[in-house]
Amino acid sequence: MDVESAPKPGKPRGPAKRGHGCRNICIALVATLVLVVVLIVILAFTVFKAKHPVTTVNSAKLEKLQVSLNVAPLGLDLNVTLDLDISVKNPNKVGFKYKNSTTVLNYRGEPVGEVPLPADEIGADRTKQMNLTLTVMANRFLSNSQAYSDFLSGVLPLNTYTKMSGKVTIMGLFKVHVVSTTSCDLSVFVSNRTVGDQRCRYKTKL
Known part of the structure; x- marks a missing residue:
């Protein structure tokens, strides 16, 4: 009699892993964009602050x-x-x-x-x-x-x-x-x- 063994737990499938990586990339891009905006605002109000002629x-x-x-x-x-x-x-x-x-x-x-x-x-x-x-x-x-x-x-x-x-x-x-x-x-x-x-x-x- 053939007896089927229970499937062994394996590694996460490919699509789930790719989704997790995309989420990390998006978070990194958003964080970089926020830092750039903050840097521009700081420069705008310090080094590039408008002064009177x-x-x-x-x-x-x-x-x-x-x-x-x-x-x-x-x-x-x-x-x-x-x-x-x-x-x-x-x-x-x-x-x-x-x-x-x-x-x-x-x-x-x-x-x-x-x-x-x-x-x-x-x-x-x-x-x-x-x-x-x-x-x-x-x-x-x-x-x-x-x-x-x-x-x-x-x-x-x-x-x-x-x-x-x-x-x-x-x-x-x-x-x-x-x-x-x-x-x-x-x-x-x-x-x-x-x-x-x-x-x-x-x-x-x-």
Whole structure:
């Protein structure tokens, strides 16, 4: 009589083993992806954290300054052209691409002239030089009652205000919109047409 023996326990079959290996591979891929994302986020908020561009008025020259004081009736005739040498430094580790912007010249809180800044891009850790010619709007300037006394004292308190709106792209993945404003107070000495006592304030919105 033939007697069948009970099947001996053997190793797991092939498909089950392959399924277990695929699961391990998927877990490893997900873990690697999570680590990469975490690393990118850390870099985005540390090394590549968006910083404000720094605008500096290197010099301001009164190329055309024609002033005449009328005694009767009392009045002041003014013709002023101001040459501004401005530098914009991009401290970011990536390029800063900005839209059309404007630099406004203010006198005692009132705008008296402006000059456009065409859209451009500043490379990482680069500084862009800009030579701007700004014609002062005499009618706005002279509408301030303190203009006469400031000219007689020989010192004009002016302010330049620059607003730059653009974006930086971090690692080709994240686009961070940046709005940077720079306000610089400066004194222009009428006698020798030089600039001194410059103080700048910066503000950035991300």
